[in-house]
Amino acid sequence: MPGTASTSTTVGPLPSLAAQAERLSELGMPELAGIPADEMRAFAEGAGGDRTDALLVVHPDRAPASALAPLLRRDGKPGFVVVDMPDVDRFAPVDIGLPEAPLYLVTGIDRGDDKADWSPEEALPALTEEDRSPLLLTEGIHWVLQQPRALERNRCFMTIGSRLRKANGGFDARTPAIWISNGTGRDGRERRNAPKVGWCWWGNRHTWLGFASATGRESV
Template sequence: MTDASRIEFDRQTERLVELGLPALAGISEEDLRALVAPLADRLPEPSVPREGHAPFVIVLTRELVDPCAAVPLLRLMGARGLGSKPGIVDRNHGEGDLATYHPLEELGVPEAKAYLLVDVERGEEFCDVRPEDALPVIRGRGRTPLTIDEGIALVMQAPHLLEKNKCFMLSGSRRSDRRVPALWISENAPKLGWCWDGNPHTWLGVASAGQRRH
């Protein structure tokens, strides 16, 4: 672990505290810090900065925080203060809302309250590609699509990655139908909505990561 990685890890930890995640989780600030602290031993080496990429993100799972409660904490890059618009959950997810989405079993998502998502890309190369066609390409590269929890964590820590015409699908979370959850911008606010697996969108890529570490 390098100093740069540790500085970023500490920044992400403090951002979770500042945004009020301990209260949403029903734990103290000290307990949240203690929960994520062991992940510092799993940090990756720094990589060359590039557009649409984050070296790692601390993920708090729905076992700890309800994603419906976390989405309103999201803001667009540059949005500050009480006048900024909170993230919203599309009301058209249907019966059960976000609770009906689960990680694809083959992803091996850790059964943990917190873990690291490493080598994250928002995947704009898959804009205008059907999600069902993008997923085999991502898997063929040894990468993994993001889940809803991971997408929320990414925008929470790196809001600059959600921008106009470069939004992304979260193909790692699915339900019994062909809906694919996605994060995009609506009325100047982050929005967690969904699209059909067989429909391409010019402004939606498919986000992926290299590893999950816990």
């Protein structure tokens, strides 16, 4: 397969589930998703409040990508969605066993640095063969909210678990990703170094984009 033999990256242990629940509360997630802060805390405790091997995620039906992206911060600058992706919330889970619950856990997250310079078309079957599931865009945003160092310049990632299905049953060739803006073009200079939700073509390769994935998802 294409690409260099770089190492996959888990970016170290996550904050505890209890700490993640508090972080979501501080970000205003109870108001955004309609889930009381006490309910988030109770879910985290019920799942094992001290656990650092799982990401606490709000279901995308409750907290879409367009609402989550501005919560991201880097160098004091808020995250944003590129202007040519006004349909970002229509990118939905594809062949993902997503729990039907307002809150769930994602386990075994990896940034997929080993697949940098692969195309989404090449990476998806490889992840499937490894028994890994690609992250959804909203899951990727949750990850960076809880663990900002997951997003590094030249070490960013795609979230190809989210796809946009067209009216004819096929898929839009755009695939979502999260990276760091250079402040060029329509991003604007004021957004240099800000976290950015954008897209890349299904068949294109990028040396600075891995493919974030997980080993599983679970509800309590």
